[in-house]
Amino acid sequence: MTYRTGTFVVDVRENRLVQVIGAAEGRVQVRRPGGGLEWEVPPSVLRLATREERNAAGLRPYQTGCGRCAELEAARQAAAAGGDAAASGQAKVTALTHWVMEHCLRQEGER
Numbered sequence: 001m002t003y004r005t006g007t008f009v010v011d012v013r014e015n016r017l018v019q020v021i022g023a024a025e026g027r028v029q030v031r032r033p034g035g036g037l038e039w040e041v042p043p044s045v046l047r048l049a050t051r052e053e054r055n056a057a058g059l060r061p062y063q064t065g066c067g068r069c070a071e072l073e074a075a076r077q078a079a080a081a082g083g084d085a086a087a088s089g090q091a092k093v094t095a096l097t098h099w100v101m102e103h104c105l106r107q108e109g110e111r
Contacts, residue, residue, distance in 0.1 A: 002028060004102065006066060008049040008059060011041055017049055017057050033059055072098055 003009055003020045011018055011030065018030040027040040072095035079091040 002043060003046065003048070006102075008033065008054050008057075009046040010049050010053065011045055012047055013045050017053055018046075033057060066102065068098060068102070069095070 002023045005020055005022060007020045009018055009020060009028075009030070010016065017033060019033050020028055021031055021038060022029040023043075024040070026042070028043050028046060029038055029040050030046075031038045072091070076088070076091040076095050079088040082088070
């Protein structure tokens with residue numbers, strides 16, 4: 001099992017929040033959120049970070065560097081500023097659905 005690039009996970013050996021930046025030869029390449037040195041870990045020591053862990057670290061979905069996440073976040077903010085509760089709610093659902101489908105779900109054999 002591997003995680004998609006951009007996914008925030010926890011290295012359970014040190015209870016450290018990290019972001020997946022790639023995979024190679026059965027190892028997952030990770031780094032601290034926001035950048036820094038990269039290292040490799042076996043997938044077995046990782047688990048998906050919870051929403052609470054991501055929020056506690058100050059992370060938001062649009063901070064992944066994904067262009068689509070940034071577009072959806074801008075649309076969500078515009079809808080919220082417009083005062084239309086239905087449009088705002090739909091924009092939030094769309095952004096979160098993209099975040100989960102593209103960045104959080106484990107994909108077997110994906111690199």
